[in-house]
Amino acid sequence: MTVATATLGILALGLLAYAWQRGDGSHWRAARQGWGTMKRTMPLLMVAFVIVGYVNVLSPQDLVQAWIGPESGWRGLVLAEGVGMVLPGGPYVVFPLIAVLYGAGAGLGPAVTMITSWATLALVSVTFELSFMGWRFSAVRWGLALAFPLLAGVIAQLVFSA
Amino acid sequence: MKDRTTLVLLGVALGLAGLAWWGGGPELALAGLAQGGRTLLSVIPLLIAAFLIAGLTQTLVTQEVVSRWLGVESGWRGIALACLAGALMPGGPYVYYPIAAALLAAGASLGALVAFVTAKNLWTVTRLPMEFALLGPQLTVTRFLVTLILPPLLGFLAEALFGRRVERIREAVNS
Numbered sequence: 065m066t067v068a069t070a071t072l073g074i075l076a077l078g079l080l081a082y083a084w085q086r087g088d089g090s091h092w093r094a095a096r097q098g099w100g101t102m103k104r105t106m107p108l109l110m111v112a113f114v115i116v117g118y119v120n121v122l123s124p125q126d127l128v129q130a131w132i133g134p135e136s137g138w139r140g141l142v143l144a145e146g147v148g149m150v151l152p153g154g155p156y157v158v159f160p161l162i163a164v165l166y167g168a169g170a171g172l173g174p175a176v177t178m179i180t181s182w183a184t185l186a187l188v189s190v191t192f193e194l195s196f197m198g199w200r201f202s203a204v205r206w207g208l209a210l211a212f213p214l215l216a217g218v219i220a221q222l223v224f225s226a
Numbered sequence: 227m228k229d230r231t232t233l234v235l236l237g238v239a240l241g242l243a244g245l246a247w248w249g250g251g252p253e254l255a256l257a258g259l260a261q262g263g264r265t266l267l268s269v270i271p272l273l274i275a276a277f278l279i280a281g282l283t284q285t286l287v288t289q290e291v292v293s294r295w296l297g298v299e300s301g302w303r304g305i306a307l308a309c310l311a312g313a314l315m316p317g318g319p320y321v322y323y324p325i326a327a328a329l330l331a332a333g334a335s336l337g338a339l340v341a342f343v344t345a346k347n348l349w350t351v352t353r354l355p356m357e358f359a360l361l362g363p364q365l366t367v368t369r370f371l372v373t374l375i376l377p378p379l380l381g382f383l384a385e386a387l388f389g390r391r392v393e394r395i396r397e398a399v400n401s
Contacts, residue, residue: 117260224368
């Protein structure tokens, strides 16, 4: 998180300096524009973060471990995709959880499916996507991506697990 | 449009709060709220930088530039460029969606935007070291290799199947 903040901070400052040296006041227009967007979306963001908090607190970790065993096959892949969608939070929360499952004997295929599903389909991210991009964009992107975590899991299982 | 989304999300939040109360009493309901508040506070510096970048993107990058590099006419070059931008973008969904929305408003194509978001989700350079450290080399390398094709592929699919609807998506976001 600190690396991300530093990277974004430097990027923002660099762009701001570039805007300022153009000498046409575009740095002020940019700041006002950013502030306007922030003010408009703040209520949405606050609600989204309340959802993030509850998903974290209610964390379905016990259930996850009970569902995805080592001998799962297709059922395991489908479950892994579903679990990936509802996994809460960022990589700091999700990777340790998947590491536990993998260490406990979850197959390579379901593990790959779960990571891919979490990365592309996570419902927590979709709440942000809906706020900023509208439901049509979410429907197109999410709908197109839906089949690929399963496919990735199958390929991983067939090609890489030897 | 945005008000309706807020209401739907508010409903989900209330439902989850009810679930927490039902499962763990008022303490758990409060704990969820506090956890959300703490997370929000911790990402405020990121949010400020992200909204500043979104504003700067809109001001510095003219519509002509976005249309030329990421617009409908940009074809596979636009999708490749969007993939690269997504891979290098740090931060969570509250960072890259405001920037994606700014690019959408400035005339980016549907394919480029889907490629940008998918590359951010699957190629992201800033997350890979952590994935490698926590999940180990075998799982990380396998996961990366089998999903390598997806950002450009989904971009092409979105553009080919739904590219003509991008104006309606743009209108809904601008209103």
